[in-house]
Amino acid sequence: MTTSVEDKVLAILAEQAGLDVADVTLDSTLDSLGVDSLGVVEAIFAIEETFDISVPFNANAPQEGGFDLTSVGSIAAAVQGLIDSQAA
Amino acid sequence: MKRVVITGAGTVNALAQDVAGTLAAFQEGRCGITALDIPDIDRLSIKIGGQVHGWDPEAHFNRQQIVLFDKFTQFTLVAARQAIAQSGLNFDGRLGNEAGVVLGTAGGGVNTWDENYRAVYADGKNRVHPFVVPKLMNNAAASHVSMEFNLRGPSFTVATACASSNHAMGQAFHMIRSGMSRAMVTGGSESMLCFGGIKAWEGLRVMSRDACRPFSLTRNGMVQGEGAAVFVFEELEHARKRKAEILAEVVGFAMTSDAADIVMPSRQGAARAIAGALKDARLNVSDVGYINAHGTGTAANDKTECAAVADVFGPQADHVMISSTKAMHGHLIGGTGAVELLACIMALRDGIIAPTIGYQEPDPECALDVVPNVAREARVEAAISNAFAFGGLNAVLALRRM
Numbered sequence: 001m002t003t004s005v006e007d008k009v010l011a012i013l014a015e016q017a018g019l020d021v022a023d024v025t026l027d028s029t030l031d032s033l034g035v036d037s038l039g040v041v042e043a044i045f046a047i048e049e050t051f052d053i054s055v056p057f058n059a060n061a062p063q064e065g066g067f068d069l070t071s072v073g074s075i076a077a078a079v080q081g082l083i084d085s086q087a088a
Numbered sequence: 089m090k091r092v093v094i095t096g097a098g099t100v101n102a103l104a105q106d107v108a109g110t111l112a113a114f115q116e117g118r119c120g121i122t123a124l125d126i127p128d129i130d131r132l133s134i135k136i137g138g139q140v141h142g143w144d145p146e147a148h149f150n151r152q153q154i155v156l157f158d159k160f161t162q163f164t165l166v167a168a169r170q171a172i173a174q175s176g177l178n179f180d181g182r183l184g185n186e187a188g189v190v191l192g193t194a195g196g197g198v199n200t201w202d203e204n205y206r207a208v209y210a211d212g213k214n215r216v217h218p219f220v221v222p223k224l225m226n227n228a229a230a231s232h233v234s235m236e237f238n239l240r241g242p243s244f245t246v247a248t249a250c251a252s253s254n255h256a257m258g259q260a261f262h263m264i265r266s267g268m269s270r271a272m273v274t275g276g277s278e279s280m281l282c283f284g285g286i287k288a289w290e291g292l293r294v295m296s297r298d299a300c301r302p303f304s305l306t307r308n309g310m311v312q313g314e315g316a317a318v319f320v321f322e323e324l325e326h327a328r329k330r331k332a333e334i335l336a337e338v339v340g341f342a343m344t345s346d347a348a349d350i351v352m353p354s355r356q357g358a359a360r361a362i363a364g365a366l367k368d369a370r371l372n373v374s375d376v377g378y379i380n381a382h383g384t385g386t387a388a389n390d391k392t393e394c395a396a397v398a399d400v401f402g403p404q405a406d407h408v409m410i411s412s413t414k415a416m417h418g419h420l421i422g423g424t425g426a427v428e429l430l431a432c433i434m435a436l437r438d439g440i441i442a443p444t445i446g447y448q449e450p451d452p453e454c455a456l457d458v459v460p461n462v463a464r465e466a467r468v469e470a471a472i473s474n475a476f477a478f479g480g481l482n483a484v485l486a487l488r489r490m
Contacts, residue, residue: 037388038351041293059293060309060387 005083008050009076016043026073033072040069047075053082091324092264093490094335094433095177098170100163101315101417101427102138106170110427111434113416114442115463120417121300121311128283134295137281138313138418156219157232158197159279163316163423164229165236168273172237175320176332177271179238186269188241189230190260191318192252192276194422195285196245197224202282229277233318241269250382252276252422253317254475254483257429258341260321261485270323275426277316286312292351294386300419301446302383302412303390303454310384313418317426334490336436339470340369346480353389353476358396361482365472366400369486373404376486377468378435380428381458382476383412383444384419393474394454409466411459415446425475429485432471436489439467 006026014021017033024033030040037059044055044067055078056065067082068074099106102120103113113120124137140163145154148166157165168189179187200223207213222228227245234243242263246256253276260274280286289295289312296309327334342364346357366373382393398405413431420427431442440463447460473485 038349041291044293045291057293058296058308060296060307060385064308 005080006076009047009079010072012043012046012050013072016046024072026071026076028072030069047079051079051083053079053086055082090265090267092261092321092338093324093327094319094338095322095327095332096171096173096175096320097317097335097430097433098167098174099315099317099427099430100140100166101317101420102140102313103417105140105166107430110430111438114413114431114434115440117443117445117461117463118416119445124281126282132283132286132290134286134290134297136297136311137286138311138420139281140315155217156223158200158223158228160193160197160277160316161229161232163279163314164191164277164318165232167275167277167316167318168233168237171318171320172273175322176330177320177322183271184238184240186241187239187271187273188243188269189233189239189273190244190246190256191230191274192246192248192254192256192422192426193226193229193278194247194249194252195278195280196226197228198280198285199282200224202284205284233273237273239273247422248481248483249477249479250419250421250424251475251477251481251483253425254473254485255343257319257425257485258343258483261338261341264321264323270326272321273318274321275316275318276423278421278423279314280421281312281314296385299446300385300415301448302381302385302415302444303394303451303458304447305449305451307385307387307390310386310414311418313420315417315420315427316423317430319426319429336433337488337490338485339488340365340371340486342368342484344482346482348480351478353392354480355392355395355399357480357482358393358474358476359399361484362396362400362472362474365484365486369470369488371470371486373401375470376408376472377466378432378441378471379408379410380431380471380473381410381412382474383414385412385414389476390451391453393476394456397456405456408457409441409459409464410456411442411444413442415444425473425483429473432473432487435468435471436487439465441466
């Protein structure tokens with residue numbers, strides 16, 4: 001189901017960036033998509049609602065929670081990790 | 089233009105339920121942030137706050153009043169009683185025709201909204217208490233102060249999020265300076281420490297789970313508080329004639345708008361407000377010995393605020409003390425500027441600078457003298473108090489020693 005997670009994360013970030021899904025790749029960074037700090041918080045909320053997970057993210061220390069926001073691909077991988085660990 | 093002085097002060101906050109206790113806590117660098125004691129805390133991820141523990145409404149109000157007063161109104165009234173008692177003013181005569189109440193609050197009766205939404209949505213009730221509206225409205229506190237003390241002049245409530253109290257006190261200052269009134273009751277209050285009030289803030293992902301550490305490299309967000317502070321602002325000659333004790337002079341005020349972002353602060357907007365307050369007060373940067381920072385403990389605020397101070401103060405920035413008392417009482421949102429004005433009064437009057445507690449490690453982006461962890465003695469001629477709100481609305485007050 002990894003592809004499905006990636007597809008959904010791509011769709012969430014495309015929606016947040018106001019872009020067509022086709023224009024967003026797993027290599028896209030949040031900066032390149034023009035997603036600002038408020039956009040990140042909103043995207044994380046959408047991810048939590050979509051996957052029914054809780055994302056450890058504090059806007060004051062974005063690296064601290066271990067949720068890798070480097071690229072769309074890293075976010076999808078982190079989401080998959082949370083789904084696996086929080087389902088357990 | 090008339091000169092404006094402060095002749096009374098009162099407060100209820102997490103540190104103490106009066107001014108003396110609050111100033112003692114500031115001097116000790118005591119932390120009032122504790123585990124929250126509120127319903128449904130298990131469903132919150134943020135479990136700490138600057139809560140007023142041991143609050144006993146029956147000690148201050150009768151049954152009819154308690155039914156009508158949200159907690160933000162209760163805090164306000166108790167603080168106002170202290171302030172007006174200290175001032176020694178009586179408003180039953182002609183003074184009461186011009187004296188009014190200008191208060192700040194961001195949320196008003198948040199607990200009342202919360203309790204009654206719970207009743208109708210969660211508990212399935214189809215009926216709420218008849219006083220819900222007059223209890224929750226943002227101007228309830230100002231109106232009840234006006235009624236209790238017979239203040240019949242201009243009264244209203246200002247809601248500019250975290251700058252509400254500073255905007256309110258700025259209005260009171262302008263009214264006296266312009267000659268519109270000889271005395272005003274002003275300040276602000278907030279009581280948002282309930283399930284809905286904290287859940288809303290949780291969503292923004294800017295809250296700390298362990299402590300408020302302004303300017304420290306290790307800071308990880310803000311912590312909410314609750315309470316009120318109320319002051320009596322009075323025209324100088326009026327105060328002198330009746331030989332009132334003067335706590336400090338209010339000498340300047342400025343407001344700016346960032347016109348930029350709904351949550352991110354602006355260095356320019358903050359700097360223009362600070363510079364504006366100094367200009368209005370006819371103060372040079374070298375006159376200012378203490379800055380009570382907005383200092384929320386968020387990454388965004390603290391860096392921006394320090395940069396703004398550096399812009400305005402230039403080389404003098406290395407010689408001014410700047411501290412955030414939010415690490416002790418939490419962020420009182422709309423009431424915060426009022427409680428923090430007490431730290432400015434303490435600096436000017438008692439020569440004691442409240443520390444920034446919880447400080448662990450210097451942040452190169454906040455390289456100012458933030459008075460880490462321990463209070464300091466210093467003679468201060470002038471002080472300013474910063475408030476920078478969500479929505480980019482900034483308000484800075486300037487005070488001088490009398």
